[in-house]
Amino acid sequence: MAAIPTKLEGCFIIEPNVIPDERGYFMESYNEKRFEAETGAKVHFVQDNQSFSTRGVLRGLHYQTGEHAQAKLVRVLQGEVLDVAVDVRPGSPTYGQHVAVLLSAENNRQLFVPRGFAHGFLVVSETATFFYKCDNFYNKESEGGIMYNDAIIDIDWGMEASELIISQKDTILPNLENARPIW
Template sequence: MELQKSPLKDCFILKPKVFRDERGLFYETYNQNVFEKLTGIETKFVQDNLSISSKGVLRGLHFQRGNRAQAKLVQVAKGKVLDIVVDIRRHSETFGKSFSVVLDDVERLQLFVPRGFAHGFITLSEESIFTYKCDNYYDKASEGGIIYNDATLNLDWHLPKEEFIVSEKDLELPSFHDAIK
């Protein structure tokens, strides 16, 4: 596995070693010892999640607050997504900054999203299977979010707005400034 830094503090891209032959492919999706050695972060993932989405489905930008904050290790098992993170840690040197990366079933990149980040993605292929590990359990009372089209963040989701499929819940999320109050 290879580590690539992002422009955001503590946010990393991991590139697994993929073995391919006439049968298909094999790669190790997670190894705690390798993860800790590469990132310097000791974490214990406690929950795995899977999302299946069609083209244009936009999920996010979501986060968990307080002692229910979550770090995530995200990847795409099938398809292609644009993954976006926003640093919402007030005392971080990259506070309010965003980063995006295309995750797909070809390069098999993974993104480590630290605690204190808002996170979302949009499916760019006809279908995506998106998986992620969390280091803390989900708690509805601790959830928060930022509207995907926040004017302050001015995020590029790589698809025309007419193609977006956004849940009613996500359409009601607050602006960046209101979300971080």
């Protein structure tokens, strides 16, 4: 595997080593020792989550606060998504900035989203199965979120607003300026 740094400190694109043959392919999707060696991040994942969505579904931007903050390692098992991480760490030189990466079952890329980041994704294929590892357990009382179309963050989702399918809960999230503090 190779960890490619993004413009946001601690956030990495993970390129697995895919070994193809006449039967298909093999890849190691996660190895704690290699991950730590490549990223410098000591992370122990404790929860795996998976979702299935159709084209236009936008989930996010979400995060967990305080002692329940989560780092995530995300990937797509089927389909393609535009995956977005937003730095919401107070005092960070890249606060409010984001990275957007196309993740797909074809490219096998992953994105490591460290604690202190909001996360979301948009399904750009007909359907997508999204999978992610978390280093902390989900806690409902610690939920935080930011509106997907916040003008300060200025994410180009690459799809018209009329095509987006967004949960009621996500349509009433605050903007970055009024969001719940991560710490």
